[in-house]
Amino acid sequence: MDKLHLSFIGIGAFVIFFISSCGILQKVTEAQNTSRSTWRIIQQDIFEPKCVVCHRSGTSYYTQSRLDLTEEMAYRSLVNVTPNNSVAAIQQLVLLSTISGIEALSKSFLWKKIDPSHADHLKNDQMGSLMPIGNKLLTQGELKFIESWIKAGAPKTGIVANESYLRDTSQPSLNVFIPLETPSNGMQIRLGPFSVSFNFEREFLYYYPLYHTEPIYINRIDLSMRPGTHHFIMYLLPPTSAKPVSHIYRDIRTSSGENNNVLFDIAHNQAHFLFGSQWLRHSSELPAGVAFKIEPGSGFDFNSHYPNYSPESIQGEIYINLYTIQTPQKIAKIFQINNTKIYLPPKTKVILKDETVFNERRYVFQLVSHMHAKGQSFKTFIKGGKQDGKLIYEEYDWQHPTPKHFDPPLILEAGQGLRIETSYYNPTDQDVFFGLKSTDEMMILYGFYYTE
Numbered sequence: 001m002d003k004l005h006l007s008f009i010g011i012g013a014f015v016i017f018f019i020s021s022c023g024i025l026q027k028v029t030e031a032q033n034t035s036r037s038t039w040r041i042i043q044q045d046i047f048e049p050k051c052v053v054c055h056r057s058g059t060s061y062y063t064q065s066r067l068d069l070t071e072e073m074a075y076r077s078l079v080n081v082t083p084n085n086s087v088a089a090i091q092q093l094v095l096l097s098t099i100s101g102i103e104a105l106s107k108s109f110l111w112k113k114i115d116p117s118h119a120d121h122l123k124n125d126q127m128g129s130l131m132p133i134g135n136k137l138l139t140q141g142e143l144k145f146i147e148s149w150i151k152a153g154a155p156k157t158g159i160v161a162n163e164s165y166l167r168d169t170s171q172p173s174l175n176v177f178i179p180l181e182t183p184s185n186g187m188q189i190r191l192g193p194f195s196v197s198f199n200f201e202r203e204f205l206y207y208y209p210l211y212h213t214e215p216i217y218i219n220r221i222d223l224s225m226r227p228g229t230h231h232f233i234m235y236l237l238p239p240t241s242a243k244p245v246s247h248i249y250r251d252i253r254t255s256s257g258e259n260n261n262v263l264f265d266i267a268h269n270q271a272h273f274l275f276g277s278q279w280l281r282h283s284s285e286l287p288a289g290v291a292f293k294i295e296p297g298s299g300f301d302f303n304s305h306y307p308n309y310s311p312e313s314i315q316g317e318i319y320i321n322l323y324t325i326q327t328p329q330k331i332a333k334i335f336q337i338n339n340t341k342i343y344l345p346p347k348t349k350v351i352l353k354d355e356t357v358f359n360e361r362r363y364v365f366q367l368v369s370h371m372h373a374k375g376q377s378f379k380t381f382i383k384g385g386k387q388d389g390k391l392i393y394e395e396y397d398w399q400h401p402t403p404k405h406f407d408p409p410l411i412l413e414a415g416q417g418l419r420i421e422t423s424y425y426n427p428t429d430q431d432v433f434f435g436l437k438s439t440d441e442m443m444i445l446y447g448f449y450y451t452e
Helices: 002-034 038-050 060-065 074-078 086-090 103-107 109-114 116-124 140-151 163-167 264-269
Strands: 186-196 200-209 216-225 231-237 249-251 272-277 281-285 290-294 299-308 314-325 333-338 348-357 362-370 375-383 391-395 404-412 417-426 444-450
Touching: 038 074, 038 140, 038 163, 103 140, 103 391, 109 116, 109 140, 140 163, 186 200, 186 299, 216 231, 216 272, 272 281, 272 333, 299 314, 333 348, 348 375, 362 375, 362 391, 391 404, 417 444
Parallel strands: none
Antiparallel strands: 186 314, 200 249, 200 299, 216 281, 216 290, 216 314, 231 272, 231 299, 333 444, 348 417, 362 404, 362 444, 375 391, 375 417
């Protein structure tokens, strides 16, 4: 009886353990089943409370945008769909791109419509207003969450963004100019404030001399500019070049729009491109141990461009922080492929190409493109060697091109090079050529590298 009694106790304990285990397993399984995908969180926690009220069938916003963000329709209404906005369609944007990486952001019209950094350009380029209209902007956390999802290829299933981002409920700044703090290891340069007249594109050069007696090594450049800028370029004038008058604005165009020919300063002074950006805030840091070498007797020639087609004058202002190191292991250098033979007939799509070959091994750590409003895509391929024809950089955003960083660096052997291919569409009735204004066109690839 005792043995039998013990056996029943043992069986009972096993049954209790089995039932308890099943309950635990069931709870785990239920938890796993209720875990929401990144897309589901975006749909349920962001789109439905903030966007669906306007973007659903039957509303005026739906009639205008043809975008339905209700749960049944949202994903299919977004993925690789051409926007109803004609300007965005001409630029070959899609509402939501499923390519992966940073390039997906510049290809996705959805991102431009919710990211505050695009607000000015949406208005100026007739792409509508920043979304959501009549509601608070998406929070910093929501923007970070959606940004991570888009860069991961915008999948419908799976978890590809950290849900902890959503804890940041702070509101992003909308076109707020933020002056930079003075760096402890380097120097700060400030241009402005300066005025930009209404219905005018103000572009100037500004020479800033340096008075150091020993070489300085720059491995990071931070930039902050007032809204309205098209671009900022920092040229280096070597010690042997003649120098312009310092600390004055050498305007490239007169008040009537005619050229002042001050760009001949650059050609005469043998200026070298050092840094450039089309973002209001930009930080460019070189790889560890790599720096630009600035010889004594050098100076910087700054080029700023502010197009202003609003009915009122605006102010421009620029802060540049230069961070230095003492003993770099490698000296950074820059090359550019600049195609000035540009001709775009009216109402025509044109694809232009250019290339260059290097006579030494180069370790390329960054590429960035530059084109104007009629540029639709900018592609860069390897030329020569086993990877001949490989696409390594692709950009669709002419306003805010994103630099492509290579870590480890892209190694191009002597005899290899790069080929660039840019697609343009000229919707106007006028011929378009290479030029400096935003209504003209450019085709430039800047490359940053070092050698052994």
